[in-house]
Amino acid sequence: MMHRWASREEYWGYLATFLYTTQTAPIREPYQDLDALLRGKDFFILTTNQDTQFVKLYPEDKMAEIQGDHRFFQCAACCTDDTWDAVEPVREMISAMGDGTAVPGDMIPRCPHCGGEAFPWVRGYGNFLQGKKYEHQYDKISRYLLEHKDRSILFLELGVGRLTPMFIQEPFWNLTLAYPKARYIAVNDRYDFLPKQIEDRGMVIVEDIARVLRDARNAMEKGGVNSYD
């Protein structure tokens, strides 16, 4: 993303290829295994992934995407609170680009309000638009948490590193501490850390997530594990 592209057409050739790759990627195995584990359970997905894997599995009311989503464009300058479809424009750019590496200049996506360039609605390498769409994501997860605060609830944290613990990990720690019947499991490949205050309510599994989910699914389907009570 930081490369100094020779032209805006080349830059958009890269961006369109990147977005097209994730938008059209099949659902990967860890997601399918997680889906098998969740089947029949009351669950909600909170994700910082922007690559649309979860939206291929679940309706919007079962998930909150708090770092954006590759299916949408916003104004790069945030002149408006609107977001709009990126799937069709990306498909058209890819088709027009053919075997080349640049999109035609008149196909560069533009903001319908100010005429400036559009940008994917994602945090990380631009001006992430934290407007009504973003607020809506937080509304969904907040409502779910309030409705389930007295229930037996498992906060399952998958693949959160130490770069952005404030979006999922730290809220999960606080909620595990605050909710009377909450439990917490973290799976990641590096960090074996559990706050002292929730030591008796949680565990950390340091292992490849793909393997953990596959093993858990296999165990469940063999009938060994089908209750988490």
Ligand SMILES: [Zn+2]
């Ligand atoms: Zn604009």
